[in-house]
Amino acid sequence: MHQVRARIHLAALKHNLDEVKKMSPESRIVSVIKANAYGHGITEVARALQDSDAFAVARMDEALFLRQQGINKIIFLLEGVYEQDCYKLCEQYHLIPVVYCMEQFQWLQNYFAENNNSSLTYWLKLDTGMHRLGLQKTELNHLSDILQTLPDNRKPAGIMSHFACADEINNPFNQQQLELFEQLTVLPFKIQRSMANSAAIIAMPESHYDWVRPGIMLYGVSPFEDRVFKEAAGNSELELKHVMTLESELIAVKHLKKGDCIGYGSSWCCPQDMTIGVVGIGYGDGYPRHARPGTPVLMHKHRLPLVGRVSMDMITINLQALYQHGITPALGDRVILWGEGLLVEQVAQCSDTIAYELLCQITQRVTIEYE
Ligand SMILES: Cc1ncc(COP(=O)(O)O)c(C=O)c1O
Known part of the structure; x- marks a missing residue:
């Protein structure tokens, strides 16, 4: 659901x-x-x-x-x-x-x-x-x-x-x-x-x-x-383990032509024919609106870059690397925004903010599950 x-x-x-x-x-x-x-x-x-x-x-x-x-x-x-x-x-x-x-x-x-x-x-x-x-x-x-x-x-x-x-x-x-x-x-x-x-x-x-x-x-x-x-830490063996994994899923796949532009402001345009994935998460969930193109997300254990602007309910990502690894993405596939395998600090850096802010700004629309 x-x-x-x-x-x-x-x-x-x-x-x-x-x-x-x-x-x-x-x-x-x-x-x-x-x-x-x-x-x-x-x-x-x-x-x-x-x-x-x-x-x-x-x-x-x-x-x-x-x-x-x-x-x-x-x-x-x-x-x-x-x-x-x-x-x-x-x-x-x-x-x-x-x-x-x-x-x-x-x-x-x-x-x-x-x-x-x-x-x-x-x-x-x-x-x-x-x-x-x-x-x-x-x-x-x-x-x-x-x-x-x-x-x-x-x-x-x-x-x-x-x-x-x-x-x-x-x-x-x-x-x-x-x-x-x-x-x-x-x-x-x-x-x-x-x-x-x-x-x-x-x-x-x-x-x-x-x-x-x-x-x-x-x-x-x-x-x-x-x-x-x-x-x-002066050489002591400190190991911190990430606590939150933020995830959503693929809700659409688009095959676009070279020169087609994506999202609000048409600010990012395809440098070649390419396949784009639409992921159901946006700033309405707390994903940072200022995440730059290139900000990584994780899908099938591969890092894929964000393209275009973050909208309220959606982001768009370049799926090319999956095809290169012989994986055909399907609707409903899990996408990790940060946590397991992808540091929230890195997403923060790509969004000109700090991890503290990203964690705190998760909105009520996000279901929190404990395990
Ligand atoms: C007075 C005080 N002490 C401790 C902390 C914890 O800081 P940190 O999250 O950097 O460990 C905070 C957080 O802002 C704070 O305001």
Whole structure:
């Protein structure tokens, strides 16, 4: 019935979590499953990653949805709360809000003042150079005077920050951020620390601290431009397995003449007589509209290039290589857009984007199947 499927290999997901454990054996793991677990389905991914120590999502509605689904592990709210009342929800649903600005801290103090018996725990987020969310150095200095006066159960349980350029292994800014984090987190009370996303887990063991926060590597995708982990991971044997295979099928075969042009804008014209396949997937399913001619798809284990523009429900591919291998394609034949045998990173490169975006933008029209 369904033409477009995303098959999710749960065993690969678990394998990738084990790889994180191998890379950071001294740290606890908070698996980042925001944005519907990077497009993989948040509930099923949370169930498959039960060996994590905690989960992290960006927003309250994601956390509440997980609770509704019966997920009872610790959940970090990476964007904290947007209004004071939401601390009540954090308390009720055992969520750990991250406090990244003075307003959030003040709301929290108000909340504690009104709720003496509260057992809410929270983390702080520091801005060490990303300049997005996080307390500035001066704000933290001011805050640490206040924090010292608070009873232990009102102090933050931990402190985190986020790298801006961790995917660029040799970027000196990574060390600068780390040094600032190290310097600012020397506080007169005990506090847990967290800094590393996937790229830093692989390439910067000195940034692992108490908790690591893997996202993209859990889904089997490299946070770097390529998958040569050996250099990044200091020769350790890291093997990530792709988790999502996106597939559709052939819905038409066209025999065209030299000079015939294909699709919207007639932007791609046949350099010779050729046979074109129409595949039932398009940007309405989340396949990138900007995929360039030449972007590979996989059919009968052969790489075939995209030709013409991506439409809402269809793409067109050059079938020539199949005939050259003695294969006659038929309607209904399976076409892999990424995953098994074809890296999503490569499709992203051909579409001037990153694999994160491709995975997250799978639309509801795609059936997700778990295996
Ligand atoms: C605060 C925070 N930590 C960790 C991650 C995980 O990053 P990655 O997917 O690169 O591992 C993210 C993702 O954007 C994040 O925002």
